[in-house]
Amino acid sequence: MNRERKRKEPTLLEELQELELLDEGEMVGIPDLEIEDLIEENTLSVIVRCLNPHAHKVGGLVKSLPPIWGMEDRVRGRGVGEHRVQFIFNSESDLQHVLIKGLWFVNGWMVSLDQWSPNPGPDFLQRITFWIRIRGLPIHMVKKEIVESLLGPMGKVDLVELHAKNSNSLEYVRAQVSINTEEPLQFRRTARFRSGATIPTELEYEKLLKVCYTYKRLTHDQSRCPLQSNTSQELVKGGQAKSKEQNLRHKLLEKELKAKEVLQKSSGKGVVIRSSQTGEIQRGGRNKSSENREDKRKGKRVASSPQMVWKQKDGRGATKTSRSTGESTANQISSREKNEQRSIMEKSKGSRDLAELKEAGSAFKRLGSSEKSGSGGSRG
Known part of the structure; x- marks a missing residue:
């Protein structure tokens, strides 16, 4: 049964280092001491560095490398720092065997090693010596100077073999080059000549088993590539944003459906x-x-x-009139009757006035006729 490995909690010192809260510290004077015995004790030793910390552990290297070298009883190892192991040999010949016969692998991933030194240089444990096969050079350009010019920018060229041993083939040219482990590996290079001609070449690293395909580095595998993790994080963020948008649309749709239901219920009333x-x-x-x-x-x-x-809603069966509806209908009828009576009264009043006017006119006519008759009698 596979159990999940518990994540190791960082120590207080690691937390301070991560937060950059450590200062340089107080300067302390140390007296001169004789350390020649310690230097002599560590002379026949190598320091091994874990290039891929996720694949290599210090304790695992201490147990794994002596059997690979075939020296279980002639070498002893111990951890001497973060991702570093020291192996002390019993003889100079065993030490040179390990230094010359490299490259060395553990779990398919390479490790870098150098002979111990009390004053290591800047390239200490930063380089690995590869045998590289160069393919693509024309026959008339297979020269040592061309190979050194082609691979020189990658690192120091120690040896060049124009012809493979015990072979008459010119399929490739071999060169031993010291490669920086902190830089990505190069698998293609183009040779450009003064005449303007260019020749593409391919580089094959002998004994190389695993490398990050994206960054071409030896320090991590493809699953832990920073570029791939950033891309996956962007995809996760995009998926989260998309899910939020879908949830928002779903909520809006629910609100719209509820509003429609409310309108339908109110219209039914x-x-x-x-x-x-x-x-x-x-x-x-x-x-x-x-x-x-x-x-x-x-x-x-x-x-x-x-x-x-x-509008009054139609009921089922017999029609029923509510009190408010009856009252409003009665009010409408009474107001209509009042208007009709008023119009009748106005009409009757108008006809009465017209009759009086007619009667007054007839009286005036009678008076006029009487006056005419009186004047005529006086003249006679």
């Missing part, structure tokens, strides 16, 4: 939507046409809006 143009009435639902129709009045386009009209 007597709300009637009447279209101002066609006069069509729809109960308990939306208008069939989703867009508002437009009327053309006096050359202008006026958008008609639906009107909300309260």
